[in-house]
Amino acid sequence: DYWIKKIERNRTRDWENDKKLLFLGYTVIHFWGQDILKRTDECLQVIEDAIWDNKLNSLPDDDLEL
Structure with a gap:
């Protein structure tokens, strides 16, 4: 349960960071x-x-x- 929540938080955080970078004109590659x-x-x-x-x-x- 801990790891599922942690991974979901990480994915949400990564998506929020990606959106900010895309808005600034960066290309995001993972x-x-x-x-x-x-x-x-x-x-x-x-x-x-x-x-x-x-x-x-x-x-x-x-x-x-x-």
């Missing part, structure tokens, strides 16, 4: 510790994709023409 250790390349790809998406979305529309 990884579990084991994912970082076991799937490092995939985690890095997620980060790289988020950076590129952010850069593309911040360009004026006329800069997107090739």
Whole structure:
């Protein structure tokens, strides 16, 4: 019972923090510790994709023409 309540409080706190960061314009990405250790390349790809998406979305529309 203790752990269920604790995890629920943590999830609620994390969601509130995520909303604040999103409102400020940050991109929020979550990884579990084991994912970082076991799937490092995939985690890095997620980060790289988020950076590129952010850069593309911040360009004026006329800069997107090739």
